[in-house]
Every structure is written in structure tokens, then in C-alpha cells.
Amino acid sequence: MASSIRPSLSSFKLYNSSYRSSVSVSRFSSFRRFAYFGSAVPQSQFFGLKAASKSWRGESSGLGVAAAGNMGQSSTIASQESVIDWVKKDKRRLLHVVYRVGDLDRTIKFYTECLGMKLLRKRDIPEERYTNAFLGYGPEDSHFVIELTYNYGVDKYDIGTAFGHFGIAVEDVAKTVELIKAKGGKVTREPGPVKGGSTVIAFIEDPDGYKFELLERGPTPEPLCQVMLRVGDLDRSINFYEKAFGMELLRKRDNPEYKYTIAMLGYGPEDKNAVLELTYNYGVTEYDKGNAYAQIAIGTDDVYKTAEAIKLFGGKITREPGPLPGINTKITACLDPDGWKTVFVDNIDFLKELE
Numbered sequence: 001m002a003s004s005i006r007p008s009l010s011s012f013k014l015y016n017s018s019y020r021s022s023v024s025v026s027r028f029s030s031f032r033r034f035a036y037f038g039s040a041v042p043q044s045q046f047f048g049l050k051a052a053s054k055s056w057r058g059e060s061s062g063l064g065v066a067a068a069g070n071m072g073q074s075s076t077i078a079s080q081e082s083v084i085d086w087v088k089k090d091k092r093r094l095l096h097v098v099y100r101v102g103d104l105d106r107t108i109k110f111y112t113e114c115l116g117m118k119l120l121r122k123r124d125i126p127e128e129r130y131t132n133a134f135l136g137y138g139p140e141d142s143h144f145v146i147e148l149t150y151n152y153g154v155d156k157y158d159i160g161t162a163f164g165h166f167g168i169a170v171e172d173v174a175k176t177v178e179l180i181k182a183k184g185g186k187v188t189r190e191p192g193p194v195k196g197g198s199t200v201i202a203f204i205e206d207p208d209g210y211k212f213e214l215l216e217r218g219p220t221p222e223p224l225c226q227v228m229l230r231v232g233d234l235d236r237s238i239n240f241y242e243k244a245f246g247m248e249l250l251r252k253r254d255n256p257e258y259k260y261t262i263a264m265l266g267y268g269p270e271d272k273n274a275v276l277e278l279t280y281n282y283g284v285t286e287y288d289k290g291n292a293y294a295q296i297a298i299g300t301d302d303v304y305k306t307a308e309a310i311k312l313f314g315g316k317i318t319r320e321p322g323p324l325p326g327i328n329t330k331i332t333a334c335l336d337p338d339g340w341k342t343v344f345v346d347n348i349d350f351l352k353e354l355e
Contacts, residue, residue, distance in 0.1 A: 079312070080243075080312065080313075083243075083305075083308070083309045083312055083313075084243055084246075084309075086305060086309070087243070087244070087245070087246035087306075087309050088246050090246055090300055090301050090302070090305075090306070091299070091300070091301050091347060092245075092246055092267050092298055092299055092300055093144075093267055093273070093298070093299050094144045094227075094266070094267070094273075094274045094275075094276075094296060094297075094298055095140070095144065095145075095296075095297040095298060095299050095345060095350065096134065096136075096140070096144065096145045096146065096147045096296075096297050097144070097145075097146055097147065097166070097227050097295070097296050097297075098147040098149060098294040098295050098296075098297065099146075099147075099148065099149070099210065099292055099293045099294050100148075100149045100150070100151065100154070100157050100291070100292050100293075100294065101148050101149070101150055101157075101207075101208045102150075102154065102155035102156050102157065102207075102208055103150070103155060103207065103208075104131055104133055104148060104150035106207050107133075107148055107206060107207060107208065108122075108133055108135065108148070110183070110185065110206055110207055111135050111146070111206070112135070113183055114179060114180045114183045114185050115168060115180075115212070116137070116223075117135040117136055117137060117146070117224075118135065118136065118137070119133060119134075119135055120134040120135060120136060120139070120140060120145060121133075121134045121140075122134070129151065129152040129153075130149055130150060130151045130152060131149075131150045131152075132147055132148065132149055132150075133147075133148045133150075134146070134147050134148075135148065136224055137222075137223040137224055138221075140354055141351060141354055143221075143222065143224070144222060144224050144225075144273075144274035145224065146166075146224065147297075149294065157208070157290065157291055157292035158288075158290035158291050158292060159208075159209055159210065159290050159292045159293065160287065160288040160289045160290025160291075160292070160293075161230070161287045161288045161290075162229065162230050162287030162288060162289040162290070162293075162338075162340075163210075163228075163229060163230075163289070163290070163292070163293040164211070164228030164229055164230055164277070164279055165203070165210070165211035165212060165213050165226075165228045166210065166211070166212050166213070166224065166226060166227055166228070167212070167213045167215055167224075167225045167226025167227070167228065167277070168212055168213070168214055168215070168223055168224060168225065169215050169216075169217040169220045169222075169223045169225045170214050170215070170216060170217070170223070171216070171217070171218065171219065172216065173191045173200045173201065173202050173214045173215070173216040174191045174200075174202075176202075176214055177190070177191050177202050177204070177214065180204055185204055185205075185206075186204060186205040187202065187203070187204050188203045188204060188205055188211065189201070189202055189203035190202060191214075191216075195255075195257075195258065196255060196257070199215060199216060200215075200216035201213055201214060201215050201216070202214045208292070210292075213226065213228070217271065220271055220272065221272055222272060222273055222274050224274060225270065225273075225274055225275065226274065226275055226276075226277050227274070227275075227276055227277065227296060228277040228278075228279060229276070229277070229278060229279070229338075229340055230278075230279045230280070230281065230284070230287050231278050231279070231280055231337075231338045231340075232280070232284065232285035232286055232287070232338055233280070233285065233337070233338075234261055234263055234278060234280035236337055237263070237278050237336065237337060237338065238252075238263050238265065238278070239313075240313055240314060240315065240336055240337055241265050241276070241278075241336070242265070243309075243313045244309055244310045244312070244313035244314070244315050244336075245265075245298070245310075245342070246267075247265040247266055247267060247276065248265065248266065248267070248268075249263060249264075249265055250264040250265060250266055250269065250270055250275060251263070251264050251270075252264075259281065259282040259283075260279055260280060260281045260282065261279070261280045261282075262277055262278065262279050262280075263277070263278045263280075264276070264277055264278075265278065276296070287338075289339065289340075294341065295333075295340075295341040295342055295343055296341075296342050296343075297342070297343045297344075297345050298342060298343070298344050298345070299344075299345055299346075299347045299350055300344045300345070300346065300347060301346075301347055302346075303321040303322075303330045303331055303332040303344050303345070303346055304321045304332075306321070306332055306344045307320065307321045307332040307334070307344075310332075310334045314337060315334045315335060315336055315337070316334060316335040317332065317333070317334050318333045318334060318335055318341070319331065319332055319333035319334075319343075320332065323349075327353060328349065329345065329346060329349040329350065329352075329353050330345075330346040330349050331343055331344060331345050331346070332344050
């Protein structure tokens, strides 16, 4: 559900990872090196189609130019259809969401004791001065999980106004809220039916100020069920996520009384899969992203084809597809039209990394 827009805090330190690493503000410009190993490969190499501009060598006559234009347009359409078809068939799922916290042990304690998550693994990277912790409701090879990042010496981040909340499905919202209160957690919206509907929800905040929406549902295989982000043009975003990411528009709801519209997108039904909730607030086209939220990681069978599809449909590649140094996991990173970052990870390499 769309939560209210809150004023941003002051910026502190920027972490901008391609997959697992962190960089400070003073090193941000060097992140360009992360968009790095591996070179861009023409789309035609991956999808067996030549670029429209090269598909026809028209003669200088008007007829030749017209024919060239028509064939070029046909080639472009054929190319897009081929890419969309591959993207839809690609085996994709949401792997994890990455964000930064100021006290890792404090956050782990809150998530495990108040939200019922399990600490799946934790790793310290002293040479890069950061630590990761992975938490969720099931193993990483089959569940959407949270990846927390603690950067040495940084105890506060700016969440901004663009990030919305995470969604967690629980069987009894009221009981969950009482437990959170007993543990000293902050409840920002008491349990009750959602505005304009019957689903019982509540909102809480974790120690770093990240909001969680608690949704009352029956048993589900994916309790960590939503990531809500705000966008400036909902139709543009839906088009991008459907074509470039291969997501399905599960539902769309307009709330004129409260002046916002939401769209739920994902790789399967909401009651069994984690989904992306995009929110458009009437008249708002830009937001402050802060430096707290990082990215979502998605699995794919081919990071190279994925990168070309993203380029074709207007996304910006920030890390060309290829293996990460040291662990050889193949990834590619991109920005959507609103600047939200996503990392695509090779499915086979991801499972090997978990081993």
C-alpha cells in the first residue's frame, strides 16, 4: 500500500554496490570502474538479428529510402518481439533486496525477535570495510531474502522520499503488532482495514527507520512479499518492467480520493511470490532517493541477453555483463527510468555461490 511521503534527512555516506561491495561518497566516482569488466556486445550477437539501421542498404532514390525505412522499422519490431519472447521465457525470480543499516547486530535482533526472520548467513569483508547479513523466512535458493549491509563507522543513512516500504504477510496482524510493541518497536499505523478495502494491515518502523507493512494473510510460502518504490510515471514504469524485466502486471488500482495509483508486478501471483509495488502520487514526478536503499537482485539464465533487453527498452546499464572478480559470479546491473537499481545474477552461479 502507498505510504506517506516523508521529508528526507541529510546525506551521509553513499554505498553503491554492483552486488556485494560498498563505496563511500569520496569514492563514488570510482564506481564507474564497477561498470567495468566486460564490454558491450551488439544486440544482434545475442538475438540473431541485425540492427535496424544496418538491415537494408537503401539506394539514393526516394523509393530506396522508403523501402529502407520500412524494412528498418520491420526489423526493429521483429527484434523487440524476439527479445520480449526470450525475456518472458527466462527463468527469473526475485532473489534479495539490499539496503544499508547503521548497527547490524541491532537490526538482526529486531528482525529475528520481532519479525520472526532467521539469520541465514553473515560475512565480514574487512578489506572493503563492510559486513553483510542475510535474513529471511527460508533458504536463499528458494526464498526472497533481505541483504543488510553495514559499512564500518557509518551509523546513519538518508532513506529519502522515494523508497516506500517492505511488505510482510502475517496470519495475525494484531498479535504481531503487540509483540513488536513489547520488544520496543515503533508502530506508525495501528492494525485495521486498509482504506477502501478489507485487508487488515499495520505499519511499523525498524531501528533505522525503514517501514514495513504487515498484511494479514493465510499461510504463504513467501512471507517477505513486497518492495514498494515510488515512480514518476507509472505507465512508463509498467511498460519497462513488463518488457525489459519480463514481469507480469498482476493488478493496478487507482485511489483518486487519496491521489495515488499503485501497480503490482512480479513473476507469479502475490500470495505465493514476492512482488514489486510501484506507487505513483498524483503530480509528483521526482523523488529524493537518499543513500540508504540500494537495489533488488533478480535471477536470470543469461546476464548478457538480459543486459541487451534492458538497453533495448530504455534502461541504463551501469555494470556490463560479466563475472565478478574473485568469485566468477556473472552479473549485470542497471537503472530503470526512475533511477532504481537492479542487479541480475546468473542462476547457476548464484547457486554455486551459496554452496
